[in-house]
Amino acid sequence: MQSQEVSVAVGIVLAGGYGTRMLPLTEHRPKHLLPVGPDPIVVHQLRRLAGAGIADVVLATGFCADQFEPALGDGSRWGVRLRYAPEPEPLGTAGALRHAYDAVADLPEADTLVVLNGDLLSGHDLRAQVSAYESSGAEVSIHVRQVADPRAYGSVVLGVAGRVQAFVEKSPNPPSDLINAGTYVVSRSVAASIPSGRKASWEHEVVPGLIERGTPVVGFREEAYFRDIGSPSALVAASVDAVLGDLPGAAGAGGRAWIAATADVDPTARVDAGSAVHDGAVIGPRAQVSGSIVMAGGVVGGGAVVRGSVLAPMSVVGAGARLVDEALADGEVRSATRPTV
Incomplete structure (x- = not known):
């Protein structure tokens, strides 16, 4: 129109x-x-x-x-x-x-x-x-x-x-x-x-x-x-749309991922499928972040897998851990064995 x-x-x-x-x-x-x-x-x-x-x-x-x-x-x-x-x-x-x-x-x-x-x-x-x-x-x-x-x-x-x-x-x-x-x-x-x-x-x-x-x-x-946008899963879907260029008018759209200038992403890590990695976040060696949001100060440890999920500020997915279709609270830690807050 x-x-x-x-x-x-x-x-x-x-x-x-x-x-x-x-x-x-x-x-x-x-x-x-x-x-x-x-x-x-x-x-x-x-x-x-x-x-x-x-x-x-x-x-x-x-x-x-x-x-x-x-x-x-x-x-x-x-x-x-x-x-x-x-x-x-x-x-x-x-x-x-x-x-x-x-x-x-x-x-x-x-x-x-x-x-x-x-x-x-x-x-x-x-x-x-x-x-x-x-x-x-x-x-x-x-x-x-x-x-x-x-x-x-x-x-x-x-x-x-x-x-x-x-x-x-x-x-x-x-x-x-x-x-x-x-x-x-x-x-x-x-x-x-x-x-x-x-x-x-x-x-x-x-x-x-x-x-x-x-x-x-x-x-x-x-x-x-x-x-x-009423739930964490809807937030993830909207963010992926914004990054991939499917949300009209979104800034920074059109790439496989959006990574803030102050984020630290190891060169061996894979960040794709419309993921957004915000200020001060850290993505460790051989980590995989797919279709997810890592908010400010979030950490994804070496070899960890994050898919369709949201890390709130200062939350951590430890080395070798998996986070799939979930949302972590501020400061929450998901280890390869059990979660802690």
Whole structure:
């Protein structure tokens, strides 16, 4: 689909939540700062917004909120002006959206809000979604796409001219194979109508309520790259996509592996299949690292094998040990005989 020009808008990235499905990697950090290829998950969102011509972005944060600003600064590295809206308490998806809106309500550009779920990566045409929203006269646009099994997602029923007729969140009997793909364009009036300072759900309360009241909500359908990063295995898959060039817009993509300049990889080691090796990591002699993530300070000992796995910072796979489809916690040691922490 050809990109369209986007009028002024403000971006909101929802980056709260505890990331419990991502444990043990989220014991000490928010999942949105976990790496996908060279960059944290949330950086891919910032880069997408900047690429769509959206310069002002607010990050709605929750768990470990104090870690975001030291990692991301003012956002200028990715072409955005970044503000932060840490939740005073968990507010849910709609409550977080309202809290973030309050942080940018003074901007005239906030008449149109482009809202991204911070743990979903999409390659759809964001400019085109905003353009379609602007010409539709709707109050909300929802990116939708078709999946074989929609039970794990919110399902969306579209009617004439893409009008959303039903929105059902995570049902064992979904009414449609079109799912909510987690990118929205939202009017100022809808954001301002969400109650301030209390917990509220966008998926369970706000969107169904808008539809019930007859407020125009439309679907923007485009089949494009999409990945829900909810577990360590999904994180590995997304990172491999970023390194191999399958994630649109990812930096440092296109090689067999991405290795940070400060990592120490023995020349006899094999690092491939989209692996990412971060700052200060060490890969020993004849080690094999395939389709995996070795975070900062991680160590893979001589002759060890790591496949489809994640090493959290300062974790160790000892000499001759194997780690397959697993995630090690910070500082955890996997030896050839038994794990220790």
